[in-house]
């Protein structure tokens with residue numbers, strides 16, 4: 236590992252490979268694998284992550300919005316790309332760049348068919364999304380007759396797959412709810428299969444679905460957070476390696492006397508002599524105000540240094556009274572230890588939010 240001279244997000248592509256292989260070991264050889272690379276590949280780098288996943292033999296990629304798929308196509312990525320939250324304004328882009336839309340409502344279905352017909356398409360691949368309890372995006376089971384009727388009136392599109400999304404696959408207290416979602420999706424699938432002249436493939440499981448619900452693997456699984464090194468569970472986490480490490484270095488050290496304060500609004504006041512370190516990292520980099528005042532704890536030479544006072548835009552100050560350290564020394568914000576899950580806990584949030592929020596100002600460096 237390199238030593239940080241500035242704030243960097245170090246992306247370990249070997250860790251990605253490890254996580255991919257671990258998740259692959261959980262599924263049957265004929266089950267396809269979709270890598271979710273939305274939101275800059277969960278805050279890392281969608282192009283480098285996708286290229287590595289393609290090298291590893293990934294079958295599918297998914298992004299949230301069409302423009303994210305365009306970035307991948309511009310980088311020469313040729314595998315199929317599912318656009319999870321397709322928007323009507325981007326249908327032309329989707330078709331021009333061979334992206335595959337998730338179709339989640341009648342409005343979206345009708346509009347996409349118009350676009351596909353306008354572009355002279357025949358059998359353009361679409362993926363129909365069903366709502367089985369998340370109540371976020373998707374058709375309901377009762378919409379099936381209408382979907383089938385609309386599809387029967389055109390040959391511009393073809394349903395390549397049908398899918399749904401689990402609401403609580405990481406939470407075994409909600410096992411029954413998840414099992415109901417799986418049952419409900421299977422019922423939907425059999426109705427679709429009976430009504431269409433061809434058989435779409437089926438997918439349902441996200442990372443925790445892969446781990447906890449083998450019966451939900453179906454024809455393909457979709458993993459995001461697991462690829463980036465998180466198992467959404469204290470025991471499972473040990474099977475993964477976090478891909479991203481946020482590291483920085485000490486810009487300046489201050490010695491404070493009792494009653495001196497630190498940072499904006501004087502949110503922290505020393506009650507005794509202390510030593511503080513100022514770090515080049517702030518809320519503009521994705522370490523928000525919720526990490527201030529002791530909620531976030533970084534690691535310097537293996538020791539804990541809590542953030543003191545308010546988080547500034549470009550800086551945070553940490554308490555290093557008990558740490559033998561110097562200006563220029565390396566600081567680990569999250570990575571293998573503490574993990575993003577652990578760091579995020581301090582601010583009562585989750586790894587997903589922390590890692591996707593590291594802003595584009597932070598330089599990405601790669602290890603392979």
Ligand SMILES: *Cc1c(COP(=O)(O)O)cnc(C)c1O
Nearest residue numbers: 271400441442457458459460461
């Ligand atoms: C984001 C997303 C995923 C990935 O979920 P993880 O919990 O990160 O594995 C899978 N499917 C859909 C529809 C998603 O939106």
